[in-house]
Amino acid sequence: MRLRDVFVDFLKKKGINCISTSSFKVLDEDPIQFMARKFASGEFRITEGRGRYCFDLDGNFADSCSYIAGRFADGISCNEISDILNKFPFIVIDCSLKDMHSSKELSSLKKQIQKTLSVVRRYMWDDRLVVAGFDAGISCRRYARTEDFLSEENFKRIILLDPGGEDFFQGERADCYIIGGIVDRSGNKRGTTELIYRKLVRNGFQVERMKILLRGDVVGVPDRINHIAEIILKCVIDGVDVEKAVYEVQNRKIARWRLRKEIARNSKRIEISGRKFRVIERSFFNNVRKWLRITEDDFYRCAVDMGVMVLDDTLISPKALKIDGSL
Ligand SMILES: C[S@@+](CC[C@H](N)C(=O)[O-])C[C@H]1O[C@@H](n2cnc3c(N)ncnc32)[C@H](O)[C@@H]1O
Structure with missing residues (x-):
C-alpha cells in the first residue's frame, strides 16, 4: 500500500x-499525497479547522472541510500510525564511487537522484x-557513507541491487534497498556495483546482492537509478x-x-534457390510486445537493420519448410 x-x-x-x-504547494501534485507526505514526515499535524484549499479523500476540490493539515504544535500526529510508517522501506543511493x-556523469547522477526523489514521493515520503x-x-536524508546510515538502524x-549478483530479485521485502550511485556513460564501470558490496561486507554489514532480470536477462531492464528505484517500489509496495514492473518503467x-x-x-536460416536468408515469423511481434515496450514499426526496423526478413507464419511453418530449411 502506498x-x-x-x-x-x-x-x-x-x-x-x-x-x-492553506499551503499553496498542495496545488502542484496529488493533494492527498502531498498532505500524506507532510504528515508522515512530522511537518504537518491535523486539527479541526478550515484551510484555503479543501479536498475530498479522492483528491477532488470540496466546498468546505472541518479538518486542516498544517504546521501546528498540537493535533493528530504521525505518531498514531508509526507502526505502519516504520514498515516502509528505505532506498539508499550509495555514491562512494x-x-x-x-563531470558530465556527475551531473547525470544528480539528475537521476532528483528523479528518484520524485519516484519516492509517489510511494512514500522524502x-x-x-x-x-x-x-x-534535494530534501532527503544525507550521509557521508552508507555505513553511517546503516549503523544508526537495526535492519534485519x-x-x-546489483546486475552482477547471483540471486534474482523477485519482489523480496527488505528494510533497505541499496542502489549504486553509478552512471555508465563513459569508461568501463561494468561490475563496479560489486565494489560497493565488498566495501559494505568489509565494514561488517550483511547484505544480499540481487539482480533484476527480464525473462532471464539483464538486457531490457532499465539501469537508471530512478528506474531501478521505481521497479523496486512497484514490486514491494x-x-x-517484476516483469510487469520492468515493462511499465521500460x-x-x-x-x-x-x-x-x-x-x-528466434530467427531461422532458410535457403531459397541456393540463397541463404534469415527470417522471422510476423506473429513474433505479438509475442514480444506483451513484455517489451515496442511498436510494430520498431519490430520491422530492427529486423531490417539486422538483415532479417519478416515472413508470414504459414511460409515458415514446418510444413512449408523442407527438412533442410529450404522452402
Ligand atoms: C547504471 S547501473 C551501474 C551498473 C554497473 N556498471 C555494474 O555493472 O555494476 C546503476 C545502479 O543501478 C542498479 N542496477 C542497474 N541495473 C540493475 C539490474 N539489472 N539489477 C540490479 N540492479 C541494477 C545497481 O544498483 C547499479 O549500481
Missing part, C-alpha cells in the same frame, strides 16, 4: 472524509530516500510482479536492445 492509501485509511478511521490545507565519474556520499541538492534485511530504446537479442535468438 503512503497515500495508508493516509486515506487513517483519516477514514478517524471519521475524516474531507481535509484542507563518485570519483570514478566525469525521509525514506537516503543519499550517501554526494550532494544532490538489506538488499543491494504495489505488489506488481522505454522504447531499452526495449529495442532486447528486441534485437530476441530476433537474433
Whole structure:
C-alpha cells in the first residue's frame, strides 16, 4: 500500500472524509499525497479547522472541510500510525564511487537522484530516500557513507541491487534497498556495483546482492537509478510482479536492445534457390510486445537493420519448410 492509501485509511478511521490545507504547494501534485507526505514526515499535524484549499479523500476540490493539515504544535500526529510508517522501506543511493565519474556523469547522477526523489514521493515520503556520499541538492536524508546510515538502524534485511549478483530479485521485502550511485556513460564501470558490496561486507554489514532480470536477462531492464528505484517500489509496495514492473518503467530504446537479442535468438536460416536468408515469423511481434515496450514499426526496423526478413507464419511453418530449411 502506498503512503497515500495508508493516509486515506487513517483519516477514514478517524471519521475524516474531507481535509484542507492553506499551503499553496498542495496545488502542484496529488493533494492527498502531498498532505500524506507532510504528515508522515512530522511537518504537518491535523486539527479541526478550515484551510484555503479543501479536498475530498479522492483528491477532488470540496466546498468546505472541518479538518486542516498544517504546521501546528498540537493535533493528530504521525505518531498514531508509526507502526505502519516504520514498515516502509528505505532506498539508499550509495555514491562512494563518485570519483570514478566525469563531470558530465556527475551531473547525470544528480539528475537521476532528483528523479528518484520524485519516484519516492509517489510511494512514500522524502525521509525514506537516503543519499550517501554526494550532494544532490534535494530534501532527503544525507550521509557521508552508507555505513553511517546503516549503523544508526537495526535492519534485519538489506538488499543491494546489483546486475552482477547471483540471486534474482523477485519482489523480496527488505528494510533497505541499496542502489549504486553509478552512471555508465563513459569508461568501463561494468561490475563496479560489486565494489560497493565488498566495501559494505568489509565494514561488517550483511547484505544480499540481487539482480533484476527480464525473462532471464539483464538486457531490457532499465539501469537508471530512478528506474531501478521505481521497479523496486512497484514490486514491494504495489505488489506488481517484476516483469510487469520492468515493462511499465521500460522505454522504447531499452526495449529495442532486447528486441534485437530476441530476433537474433528466434530467427531461422532458410535457403531459397541456393540463397541463404534469415527470417522471422510476423506473429513474433505479438509475442514480444506483451513484455517489451515496442511498436510494430520498431519490430520491422530492427529486423531490417539486422538483415532479417519478416515472413508470414504459414511460409515458415514446418510444413512449408523442407527438412533442410529450404522452402
Ligand atoms: C547504471 S547501473 C551501474 C551498473 C554497473 N556498471 C555494474 O555493472 O555494476 C546503476 C545502479 O543501478 C542498479 N542496477 C542497474 N541495473 C540493475 C539490474 N539489472 N539489477 C540490479 N540492479 C541494477 C545497481 O544498483 C547499479 O549500481
